[in-house]
Amino acid sequence: MxxxxxxxxxxxxxxxxxxxxxxxxxxxxxxxxxxxxxxxxxxxxxxxxxxxxxxGDEIADWAVKLVFDPRVWTGIVLLAVSAGLLVTTRWMGRRGAVTEGRKATAPATPATPAAGPAPARPAVAPSTGAPSTGAPSARTTPKRAGKGKGDGLDEFADIEEILRRRGI
Structure with missing residues (x-):
């Protein structure tokens, strides 16, 4: 009532x-x-x-055990270690430091790139000391027979060269 x-x-x-x-x-x-x-x-x-x-009674009993029982504190420490390991591996996986699926004994060859994001670097190196003006230099543009400057394939040639250098 x-x-x-x-x-x-x-x-x-x-x-x-x-x-x-x-x-x-x-x-x-x-x-x-x-x-x-x-x-x-x-x-x-x-x-x-x-x-x-x-x-409510069960939660109160657990709280009393939390204060006085060392087994509960051990369990809390184990849960904290587990959570810390999960967070750390997730963070390292996003950074690309952990590589799964690759054998540790086999060295990475140029034909098989390492897992993870590519290092941040410019796609085309600028000429020595001069800032890039957006126009391709003679060193970075490959000369191809049969393709003229007016056919619009110059940009694709640069891209092909970059991809070839990276092994893609």
Whole structure:
């Protein structure tokens, strides 16, 4: 009987707050308050208050053991180590430092690039000391027979050369 009184008193208080919010024309907030206000009555009518009490008792027992039982502290340390290892491996995996699937004894050959992102470097080296003006230099543009300057393939030749140098 006391549980029913408590549940319906909480529901009535929540509905009153929702009504005040609606009176002030804050309808979204009023709807949220009304939804939360219905929870105690719903929990009582479905019989879930005893379950909630059991869960509360178990959490209280765990908290007492947390303070006085060294096994619980050992478990917490193990959970922290596990979480630290997972975060560290995720971070190193994103940096490309950890390479999975490659044998440690086989050295990386130029034909098989290493796993991970490519190092940040310019695609085409600028000429010695002079800033790049966007025009390709004579060193970086390969000369091909049969292709003239007016056919629009000069840019593709540069790209092909870069890809070939990187082994792609």
């Amino acid at each position: 006391l549980t029913a009184t408590f549940a319906f008193a909480l529901t009535a208080a929540g509905v009153a707050v929702a009504g005040l919010r609606a009176y002030r024309r804050r309808f979204l907030s009023a709807t949220r308050w009304f939804a939360v206000a219905l929870l105690p009555a719903g929990l009582y009518l479905t019989g879930l208050f005893p379950v909630a009490r059991t869960i």
